[in-house]
Amino acid sequence: MTKTYKILIGGKWVSSESKETFQSLNPATEKILGRFQSGNENDVNQAVDAAERAFEGWSSLPAPKRGEILFRLASLLKENKESLARTVTNEMGKVLSEARGDVQEAIDITEYMAGEGRRLFGRTTPSELRDKFCMTVRRPIGVCGLITPWNFPTAIPAWKIMPALICGNTIVFKPASDTPLCAIKFVEILEKAGVPKGVINLVTGSGEQAGTPIVRHKSIRCISFTGSRDTGLQITKEAGIKKVGLELGGKNGIIILEDADLNLAIDGVIWGGYGTTGQRCTAASRVIVQQSIKERFEKLLSERVSRLRLGNGLDSKTDVGPMINKKAVEKTHSYTEIGIKEGAKLLCGGHTFGKKGFFYQPTLFTDVTYNMRIAQEEIFGPTVCIISVKNLEEAIEVMNSVTYGLSSSIYTSNMRSAFKAIEGIEAGLTYVNSSTIGSEAHLPFGGVKQTGSTREAGWTALEEFSEIKTVYFDYSGKLQKAQIDTG
Ligand code: NAD
Numbered sequence: 001m002t003k004t005y006k007i008l009i010g011g012k013w014v015s016s017e018s019k020e021t022f023q024s025l026n027p028a029t030e031k032i033l034g035r036f037q038s039g040n041e042n043d044v045n046q047a048v049d050a051a052e053r054a055f056e057g058w059s060s061l062p063a064p065k066r067g068e069i070l071f072r073l074a075s076l077l078k079e080n081k082e083s084l085a086r087t088v089t090n091e092m093g094k095v096l097s098e099a100r101g102d103v104q105e106a107i108d109i110t111e112y113m114a115g116e117g118r119r120l121f122g123r124t125t126p127s128e129l130r131d132k133f134c135m136t137v138r139r140p141i142g143v144c145g146l147i148t149p150w151n152f153p154t155a156i157p158a159w160k161i162m163p164a165l166i167c168g169n170t171i172v173f174k175p176a177s178d179t180p181l182c183a184i185k186f187v188e189i190l191e192k193a194g195v196p197k198g199v200i201n202l203v204t205g206s207g208e209q210a211g212t213p214i215v216r217h218k219s220i221r222c223i224s225f226t227g228s229r230d231t232g233l234q235i236t237k238e239a240g241i242k243k244v245g246l247e248l249g250g251k252n253g254i255i256i257l258e259d260a261d262l263n264l265a266i267d268g269v270i271w272g273g274y275g276t277t278g279q280r281c282t283a284a285s286r287v288i289v290q291q292s293i294k295e296r297f298e299k300l301l302s303e304r305v306s307r308l309r310l311g312n313g314l315d316s317k318t319d320v321g322p323m324i325n326k327k328a329v330e331k332t333h334s335y336t337e338i339g340i341k342e343g344a345k346l347l348c349g350g351h352t353f354g355k356k357g358f359f360y361q362p363t364l365f366t367d368v369t370y371n372m373r374i375a376q377e378e379i380f381g382p383t384v385c386i387i388s389v390k391n392l393e394e395a396i397e398v399m400n401s402v403t404y405g406l407s408s409s410i411y412t413s414n415m416r417s418a419f420k421a422i423e424g425i426e427a428g429l430t431y432v433n434s435s436t437i438g439s440e441a442h443l444p445f446g447g448v449k450q451t452g453s454t455r456e457a458g459w460t461a462l463e464e465f466s467e468i469k470t471v472y473f474d475y476s477g478k479l480q481k482a483q484i485d486t487g
Contacts (some may be wrong), residue, residue, distance in 0.1 A: 007201075010054075022206075026090050028311075060205060084106075093277065105158065143220050169201050171199065228248065253285075258293045260411035271437065302347045310354070344365040364385040396420070440457075448459075
């Protein structure tokens with residue numbers, strides 16, 4: 001029997017007022033994993049009310065005490081790492097080793113933010129007047145609406161939930177409709193760790209029915225969204241005057257110069273291009289290779305790509321898991337057709353795979369020019385394009401020719417080339433001699449241009465989830481006027 005899961009409002013698991021449900025499938029087997037509430041505006045309103053009621057208690061709890069709950073949560077996440085990872089593989093499809101990484105990222109950010117409970121630093125600075133003290137303190141924002149995608153169903157919610165909690169906010173969380181089970185399992189652990197009732201509320205459902213009411217809600221003071229550029233744009237139009245954090249798409253590239261360690265670079269392309277079946281915002285979908293090594297590189301890379309094994313992510317022999325759903329497979333295939341029509345040469349893949357599940361073969365194009373659609377638009381699938389260039393200057397120009405600016409990488413043994421790339425590439429992340437993927441929880445993460453401008457994780461996450469209050473404390477006992485009393 002298929003289990004029907006509920007939504008969490010004010011500490012109670014309840015059914016949606018819509019009385020409707022939707023199902024979530026295992027993308028490798030197409031087996032139904034459960035039925036989930038189709039949350040709507042009424043559910044969101046109740047969740048926001050619950051979050052508002054919980055705000056006073058949570059925000060006034062000393063931050064180190066909030067940190068203690070997060071430390072407890074981190075150890076519960078560690079205890080439950082394997083079962084959470086298996087849920088990620090079953091529902092999202094990524095191979096188990098990557099799913100464990102997804103959960104580990106959640107553990108890392110939880111520990112990091114737990115420690116922030118004893119920091120949450122403000123600043124002090126001298127006043128221009130005598131007997132006056134100046135400082136800044138961090139204040140919580142209020143109720144935060146967190147809207148997340150399916151590709152990191154544990155890590156991305158954790159990247160938002162942990163800083164939001166440590167800063168003293170309460171939460172209405174809406175996960176992607178493709179991964180509601182991962183979200184429920186994660187939130188159950190937050191409850192067990194002792195996050196008080198109403199501090200985190202979970203509403204499952206579609207973007208339109210459950211997401212839009214969160215974005216529009218007048219009592220929600222901050223929206224933190226990770227997802228596609230088009231949805232991000234919609235959110236900026238709907239949110240009104242709120243703090244809005246956006247982490248959107250990418251069209252990331254790896255530059256490989258002729259002085260690079262080619263085997264190392266190929267490992268990076270395989271990992272960046274086909275890891276998570278290319279469904280990472282930081283996926284390396286473009287490889288910008290110096291002409292002099294293009295032929296050798298193409299040969300070595302296509303040999304490696306054609307050996308990648310597709311299959312269920314739970315099978316230890318699998319290199320590449322399924323895509324998230326049928327629509328994603330169709331989108332990827334439509335880009336294969338576009339690439340062929342545009343005159344790019346297909347070296348590997350280009351087809352669906354197997355009879356069950358949403359599989360697409362690892363696909364490699366060469367002779368791609370920087371302005372082809374396959375080199376400009378986010379495919380979000382296992383498709384890599386090789387673009388050849390004369391030199392580093394042209395490589396940087398090609399790298400910057402897209403509207404996105406999330407991650408980038410350069411393989412070279414020349415320090416000057418590496419630093420020129422770091423200076424010249426328009427992106428939030430640049431890796432040297434490593435792939436475009438693999439951020440660490442204590443460092444800022446985010447992009448520029450159409451990727452958005454928020455920086456999640458690390459100390460910058462606190463900027464997203466707190467307000468700075470400036471405090472002037474005058475102990476002179478008389479009226480002192482800044483800028484006017486200059487004596
Ligand atoms: P999506 O934009 O379709 O959905 C993301 C979330 O937004 C889901 O929960 C969805 O239900 C919700 N949503 C959809 N329409 C909405 C609306 N009108 N109002 C409010 N909420 C709405 O994205 P996706 O397909 O789930 O994820 C893939 C995209 O996410 C890719 O573009 C990828 O690059 C991007 N992504 C970015 C980052 C990053 O950190 N920059 C990380 C992961 C994924």
